[in-house]
Every structure is written in structure tokens, then in C-alpha cells.
Amino acid sequence: MPEPTAELIELAHAHGVATEFWDWQGVHTDVGDHTIRTVLGALGVSAETDADVRASLAARGETEWEQVLPHVLVRTAGQEQRVPVHVPDGARYAATLHLETGETMELGLAEHHVTPREVGGRTLTEGMLLIPASVPLGWHEVVVEGTFGTHRMPLALAPARLEPPAAEPGEEAQRWGLMTQLYAMRSRRSWGTGDLGDLADAGAWAAGQGADFILVNPLHAAEPTAPMEPSPYLPTTRRFVNPIYIRVEDVPEVGYLSAAERQLVEWHADDARRYLDLDHLDRDAVWGSKEPALRMVYRQPRSLRRERAYQAFCEREGQGLVDFATWAALVRTHGQVWREWPEELQDPRSEAVLAAREELADEVGFQQWLQWVLAEQLATVQRDLRSTGMALGVIHDLAVGVHPDGADTWSLGDVLARGVTVGAPPDQYNQRGQNWSQPPWRPDRLAEVGYAPYREMVRAALRDAGGLRVDHIIGLFRLWWIPEGLEADEGTYVRFDHDALVGILMLEAHRAGAVIIGEDLGTVEPWVRDYLRERGILGTSILWFERDEHGPLGPERYRELCLATVTTHDLPPTAGYLTGEHIRVRQSLGLLTRDLEVETAEDEAAREEVLAMLRGKGLLREGAGVPEQIEALHRFLTWTPALLVGVSVSDLAQDKRTINQPGTDEEYPNWRVPLAGPDGSPVMLEELLTWRSARRLAGTVSRRRF
Structure with missing residues (x-):
């Protein structure tokens, strides 16, 4: 491959495209000529030939002067x-x-x-x-x-800085809460996958144990038809919510159903509950039962008060809701891949789409109604949790991107880049790199539209929430772009206007009275963490990763502005991690680049360093079993200055199975593993909440006394 010319490098730097980087082992790496040219092309910059590069460089100097005003400015008040x-x-x-x-x-x-x-x-x-x-x-x-x-x-x-919620007089500053994959946390009342009723019940139980928040996986919308993408981090849009999370019985219009219709709803519920005992979740089957029940409820007349509330919701959400509902209606007619639709339907502003919207008006209305129901149920959960005494309530999770064939790529046009996807370069946990199959924002186009799609997305995520976790918050600074057809390790970084993206995030969080948690794991430039700390944005500290060249960090060396947890969804639950489940899974999938013996020995030594530290501090006795180790690890976090401490529901259940194995797709049942107990059998929420071991673990991290 030819080396990039000096002019190509200059053009790349002018548009925020990296031509070199340092990998996770500190090795300097030059980016290939083809990658640089392709990424520039995805940014709308002509760079196919050296002549194109020279012309693009010459034109860049005049662009800013041709505009009377900048497209948008985001500054500090x-x-x-x-x-x-x-x-x-x-x-x-x-x-x-x-x-x-x-x-x-x-x-x-x-x-x-x-x-x-x-x-x-x-x-x-x-x-x-x-x-x-x-x-x-x-x-x-x-x-x-x-x-x-x-x-x-x-x-x-x-605002210059977000201030965390102040503790009440006499209370500890540190707050704890649950973390859950809602779809996997089922009760006998839910329809095969966890729903917003389950979220409310789990949150109420946690509040009774002194918790101040419950952090959920992204609830973003998936496909409206089978097959439904299982990953909550690969949604069709990040602005709207997956209706699979609706608790049907909590929709007020259920009360207007006839006896025969109620019986049909119960029949659908019983059909969906058959999937509660399966080893893997089946979203398609569950939605196949829940959707017809919701359609029956949708057909019920609404009271004047309810109709006015629905219309107000539609007015508030505006064209974005109309576009999403239209996309969902067209998917049912023409399939999930919108690029394979008739050409005249691929433009959301075309006359053909307008005509199709009128023809499919009832289906468009149903899709809008689903989002209204979700908004009402989410608001109810948050209101109820705050009324129980939770300081924050629900903390939502914002995925890093969207599905390449989803609603956003159809409706937002070239605000999302074409011909590239985002991912991550190789690191110690994914030594071949990752390709997340998601198109990135185009920073130039995002600015040209005044950041409106980003602002609306953030505003929706923070509505009726006490906080927002931003997955891969480093993506607001730079993202790893991979040209289509290349391997994950053949990409490069593209920089964004982080002052603008972070500023908008902070403005909307300030207005919502919410905290922001940035998932700042992986390869992170040190100055980025300093920048986020100065702006009052919390980081993420995973106990196993908090170490330096001398070994695991002591509790006094943890950050104050962070959410500290023992595990994360990209690792097995703590019971599995303590027994090397992550090494076994990666070996079985061929993801290791070193010998199994080397990986196992290194992993066991690192875990033993942590456990030895706990024993040295009197937190763990010699010969303690896995349940005691889980408690000791969480108690250790209460010794840190971290403002937030999270406890996974999987750890309450002493589950072992990995939720998601990065770097895989169908090779592993990612995001389809239901909550299970120590023996691997599915466990229902109402059962788990009666376990003494669950209450004991909650008591380990709670600073409140009852």
C-alpha cells in the first residue's frame, strides 16, 4: 500500500482524521493511504486522487469566509x-x-x-x-x-459544570443503585421478557434497601417486525423506545376491553409466558404475542382527557415521531432493509412517502400510540421511584450508534456517514478490534443542521430520568471509523467538536436535573478524563480494571466523580468472572491471540492480586467461597470516594453467564441470556427479591440504616 503524501496528511488533519495513533500496548501505528482517502470521502471531502487532495485543500481556506455566520456555536454561559x-x-x-x-x-x-x-x-x-x-x-x-x-x-x-445531587444533612455522599438488563429481568407477570412493570418493581425493592437509582440497558427502539435485533446497543433509533417493554395490563384503555377481548389478551399473555422457562430469550416470539394484544387496546376509544394527552405528545415529538412511525409502517410493507425499498420510498421527504403515509395512516397512528404509551409508563416509573425516596430514580443508557438499516439512517440522510462503520481498535480484551456495524455522525453535517438530531436524541433520553449513562463517551471526542470491506484494525480515528457535543449534553442534563455518567473505558487519551471531570461528568470505574503498574488500586485512589462497579455487561457477572468464565468463552470462540495457558495464568494472577488485597484489608477471610467474595468486592467499593456504586442484578442472583461477548455476533447468544441463578436455571424477579443473599448484598453497599 502506498504511504500517504504530505498533502493528504495535511488534508486529513484539517478534517480531524488521524493519520497515526498509538495502540493499547503503546505501539505507534501509521494509518494506511486507502483508509485515509476513504474516510475523507465519507466526510464529503474529495480525496480519491492527489489532484483531488490539492483541490480540497485549496477550497477549505475559503469555506468559512463564504458563510455569513457559523452554522452553530455551543459555548459556556x-x-x-x-x-x-x-x-x-x-x-x-x-x-x-x-x-x-x-x-x-x-x-x-x-x-x-x-x-x-x-x-x-x-x-x-x-x-x-x-x-x-x-x-x-x-x-x-x-x-x-x-x-x-x-x-x-x-x-x-x-453550564460550565454539572453539580452532582447534594446529599441530605447527615447522609453519606456516596449513593448506590441497581444495574439491570431489563429484557432479561423477567417476572411471572411479564410476557416473556422484562418490561417497565418489572423495572418499577425492582426499583421499589431497591429503594427499600436504600438504593437511589436503577440503571437500565438502552431501551431504544428495535425493528417492528421479526427478526428483532437482540443487541440493545444496535437500535434502529436512539430517540424512541422499544414497545416490547410495555406492560400491557397497565395501559388504561385495557379497562374498556370487552370480556371476549380481555380473554384474548390473557390468551396472548399466557402464550408469551411460555417463553419464561427457555434458556435463551426469544424476542420475536414474545413480540408476536404482545403486538396483537396491543393492537386490540389501540382500537379502544380514548377519553377526551386521554386523547388530548396523546395529541399533545404527538405535537411535542413533531416530525421526528412522524418519520419514525412512517418508517415502521413501511417496514411492515416493504421489509427491514430500506435501501431495498422502491427508490421513491427511500427519500423520507418524497411525494411517494407522503402518499404512503396517508395510505398507511392507521399503522402510522399505531406506531405513534405505542411511543405515547411507552412515554407514559416511563414517566410513571420515574415518578413512583422518586416518591419512594430515590434521589435519582431511573438512569437510562445511551447507545453509541444505530443500526445501518434502521429508522435513523432512513430519516436523517447524510447527517450519518455512508461507506464507513464505527468500532474500536484492538485492545487487551478484543485483540482483533471491534466493528459495531454502526454509521457515525458526520461532524460537518451535524453542525450544518445545528446539532438538532443530537439535541433531540439527548433531550428524549433525559426526559423523566434522573441520569444518563453515555456508552463510549469517548465517541464525543473521537471515534474509530472503519471503511466498509476492511477489517476492524484497519480503521482510523475521526475527531468531533467535543466542546459542542458535551456542551449540549450538559445543557440538557442541567435542565432535566440529571447526572451524566460517561463510559470512559478502553483506549482513552488522558486529557479527556480530565476534561470530563472538570465539567462534572462522572466516569466509569470497573474494579477489575482499576490498576497500575504496581497492581490493583487501593480504595483511596479511586475517582470521586465516577460510577464504581465490580463488573460490566461486557464481562461475565462476578460469579462467572471469579471462575474464569470470560477466558473459557473467548477461547471457545477463537478470540484469543495468545496461548490459553498464558491467558489463564495471567488472568488468575490478576484476580488473585485483587482478592489478596481484600484479605489484607480484612474484607475477606482465607478460603472464602464465591458468594463471600462477591460481597467483599462490593464492600470494597464502599470504601472508595466514588459518588455512585452500582450492583448488577446478575450479581444479586449470583448468575455466571456472560451477557455479551464483544467481537462476536451469532457465535455467542449475546443479549439473549435471561437472568439465572447459581445453577444456571432462569430465576424470576419476584423469587430473586425474596432471597436472603440478595438482601445481604444490597445491605453490603447501603449506607442507610433502617
């Missing part, structure tokens, strides 16, 4: 801001700031001397608008008017 404006030399113009409150203010010019430039046959000059530090937080708009027209720019002013 409480500071004076300067906004560049480019106008014809000598032109008169007026600039105003329209606050989101409806107020307006005139904007003056700061002293700014720049030599005019010839751009596209015009002489342009640059001014600098001055925005006072007194402008409050929020989404505002800068408007410039002159003989050259009217130009507008969104301006977001975010």
Missing part, C-alpha cells in the same frame, strides 16, 4: 462570547440576539482588524459580534440582517 461574521466589504448590517425566552437584544461589534479577502469573486470582510456574559443558559439565535439577506445561527450556552 457566564462568559463573554465572540461570533465571527463575514459580509461584503463596506456592507451595512444589524445583528440581534433572540433569547429563547422571546426577548431580543442588539449586538455590537468587538474591535477586530482583519484584512478583507477575495472569495468567489467578492471582497469580504470579517467582523466580530460581541455577546455579553449576562446572557443566560439556553438555546438562542443570532440574526444578522443586511442588503445581502437575513442569516441565522443557533447559539447554545451550556
Whole structure:
């Protein structure tokens, strides 16, 4: 492969594309010429030939001057801001700031001397608008008017820092909560997979044990028809929710069903509950029973009060909801791969799509109604958990991306990049790298649309939530892009405007009164963690990974601003990790690049270092079994300054099976493993919550006394 030219490297750097990086072992690696050119092409930058590269470099210098205003600016509130404006030399113009409150203010010019430039046959000059530090937080708009027209720019002013919720007088600052894969946490009342009724019950039990939050896997929407993607981290959209989580019996209109219809609903429920005893979850079968029951409920008349609430929801969600519901209706008619639909239906703004929406109006309405029901049930769960005394309640999880054939790739167009997917470079746990099969945001297009899709996604995730976990938060700084057809280790990093993405996240979290937890594991530039800490965003500390060259970290060396846990969904539950389940799984799947004996010995030695530290601190006795080790590991976390401590529901059950094995697809039943007990048999939620061992583990981390 040819080496990239100096001009190609310059062009790549101008667009945030890395041409070199250091891998997980600290080895310097150069990025290939083909990868750089392909990634630039995905960013809309012509770079196929050296002549293209030279032309793109020449054009870049004029782009900013051709715009009267930047596409969007995200800045920190409480500071004076300067906004560049480019106008014809000598032109008169007026600039105003329209606050989101409806107020307006005139904007003056700061002293700014720049030599005019010839751009596209015009002489342009640059001014600098001055925005006072007194402008409050929020989404505002800068408007410039002159003989050259009217130009507008969104301006977001975010808080400098998010402050964690303050503890009550006399209470410990550290708070604990449950972490669960909701679909896997079933009760006898749920329909084969866990639902929002189960979430409410688990949360109520946890609140009774002194918990302040319950963190759930991403609840994002999947396909509306079989086969349904099992991974909650590969959704069709991150703005809307999977209706498989609806508790049918909790929909008010169920009360209007006739006796015969109620009997049909019960028949569907009994049919779905047959899947509770299977070793693997079957989402398609469960949805096959739940969907017809929900359609019966949908057909029931709504009271005036309920109808007004539904219409208000549709108005609030706007075109995004219409597009999602239309996509779901078209999937039922034309299949899940929208690129294989008739060409006229591949453009969501086409006349053909408008006509199809009218033709499929009832189905579109059903899909919108499902999202309304979900929003109501989620709001109820959060309200109920807060009323039990939880400080935070539900913490949602935001996936890093979306399915390449999903609703977002259809409706958002080129705001998502084409011809590339995101993943992760090789690291010690995935030594061949990872390809997550997800198209990334295009940073240039995202800015051009004022970050609207990102803002709406974040706002939806934070609605009726006490917090948000951002999966792979490093993706707000840089993402590993892999050209289609190449291996996961043949990609490169692409940088994003992290100030803008993090600022918007913080602004919406501040308004929601929510905490933000960044999953900052893997290959992370050290300055990124410093940046997030300064902004008040919590990191993620997994006990097994908290170590340096001398061994595992003592509790006093943990971060304060973090969610500390023993395990994560990409590792086996603690009972499995303690017995080397992760090594056995990776060996059976051919994911190890070193001899099994070497991996096993190294892993056992690392685990023994941790257990020896616990014994040295008096947290664990010699010869203790796995249940005692699980308790000691969690008690250790309460000795750390971490603000949040999480306990996996799988650890309450002493489950052993891996939830997800990164780097695999169908080779392992990822995201299809139901909650099980120590013997591997499925365990129901109501049973688990009566176990003395579950209450004992909860008591290990609880700082409250009853």
C-alpha cells in the first residue's frame, strides 16, 4: 500500500482524521493511504486522487469566509462570547440576539482588524459580534440582517459544570443503585421478557434497601417486525423506545376491553409466558404475542382527557415521531432493509412517502400510540421511584450508534456517514478490534443542521430520568471509523467538536436535573478524563480494571466523580468472572491471540492480586467461597470516594453467564441470556427479591440504616 503524501496528511488533519495513533500496548501505528482517502470521502471531502487532495485543500481556506455566520456555536454561559461574521466589504448590517425566552437584544461589534479577502469573486470582510456574559443558559439565535439577506445561527450556552445531587444533612455522599438488563429481568407477570412493570418493581425493592437509582440497558427502539435485533446497543433509533417493554395490563384503555377481548389478551399473555422457562430469550416470539394484544387496546376509544394527552405528545415529538412511525409502517410493507425499498420510498421527504403515509395512516397512528404509551409508563416509573425516596430514580443508557438499516439512517440522510462503520481498535480484551456495524455522525453535517438530531436524541433520553449513562463517551471526542470491506484494525480515528457535543449534553442534563455518567473505558487519551471531570461528568470505574503498574488500586485512589462497579455487561457477572468464565468463552470462540495457558495464568494472577488485597484489608477471610467474595468486592467499593456504586442484578442472583461477548455476533447468544441463578436455571424477579443473599448484598453497599 502506498504511504500517504504530505498533502493528504495535511488534508486529513484539517478534517480531524488521524493519520497515526498509538495502540493499547503503546505501539505507534501509521494509518494506511486507502483508509485515509476513504474516510475523507465519507466526510464529503474529495480525496480519491492527489489532484483531488490539492483541490480540497485549496477550497477549505475559503469555506468559512463564504458563510455569513457559523452554522452553530455551543459555548459556556457566564462568559463573554465572540461570533465571527463575514459580509461584503463596506456592507451595512444589524445583528440581534433572540433569547429563547422571546426577548431580543442588539449586538455590537468587538474591535477586530482583519484584512478583507477575495472569495468567489467578492471582497469580504470579517467582523466580530460581541455577546455579553449576562446572557443566560439556553438555546438562542443570532440574526444578522443586511442588503445581502437575513442569516441565522443557533447559539447554545451550556453550564460550565454539572453539580452532582447534594446529599441530605447527615447522609453519606456516596449513593448506590441497581444495574439491570431489563429484557432479561423477567417476572411471572411479564410476557416473556422484562418490561417497565418489572423495572418499577425492582426499583421499589431497591429503594427499600436504600438504593437511589436503577440503571437500565438502552431501551431504544428495535425493528417492528421479526427478526428483532437482540443487541440493545444496535437500535434502529436512539430517540424512541422499544414497545416490547410495555406492560400491557397497565395501559388504561385495557379497562374498556370487552370480556371476549380481555380473554384474548390473557390468551396472548399466557402464550408469551411460555417463553419464561427457555434458556435463551426469544424476542420475536414474545413480540408476536404482545403486538396483537396491543393492537386490540389501540382500537379502544380514548377519553377526551386521554386523547388530548396523546395529541399533545404527538405535537411535542413533531416530525421526528412522524418519520419514525412512517418508517415502521413501511417496514411492515416493504421489509427491514430500506435501501431495498422502491427508490421513491427511500427519500423520507418524497411525494411517494407522503402518499404512503396517508395510505398507511392507521399503522402510522399505531406506531405513534405505542411511543405515547411507552412515554407514559416511563414517566410513571420515574415518578413512583422518586416518591419512594430515590434521589435519582431511573438512569437510562445511551447507545453509541444505530443500526445501518434502521429508522435513523432512513430519516436523517447524510447527517450519518455512508461507506464507513464505527468500532474500536484492538485492545487487551478484543485483540482483533471491534466493528459495531454502526454509521457515525458526520461532524460537518451535524453542525450544518445545528446539532438538532443530537439535541433531540439527548433531550428524549433525559426526559423523566434522573441520569444518563453515555456508552463510549469517548465517541464525543473521537471515534474509530472503519471503511466498509476492511477489517476492524484497519480503521482510523475521526475527531468531533467535543466542546459542542458535551456542551449540549450538559445543557440538557442541567435542565432535566440529571447526572451524566460517561463510559470512559478502553483506549482513552488522558486529557479527556480530565476534561470530563472538570465539567462534572462522572466516569466509569470497573474494579477489575482499576490498576497500575504496581497492581490493583487501593480504595483511596479511586475517582470521586465516577460510577464504581465490580463488573460490566461486557464481562461475565462476578460469579462467572471469579471462575474464569470470560477466558473459557473467548477461547471457545477463537478470540484469543495468545496461548490459553498464558491467558489463564495471567488472568488468575490478576484476580488473585485483587482478592489478596481484600484479605489484607480484612474484607475477606482465607478460603472464602464465591458468594463471600462477591460481597467483599462490593464492600470494597464502599470504601472508595466514588459518588455512585452500582450492583448488577446478575450479581444479586449470583448468575455466571456472560451477557455479551464483544467481537462476536451469532457465535455467542449475546443479549439473549435471561437472568439465572447459581445453577444456571432462569430465576424470576419476584423469587430473586425474596432471597436472603440478595438482601445481604444490597445491605453490603447501603449506607442507610433502617
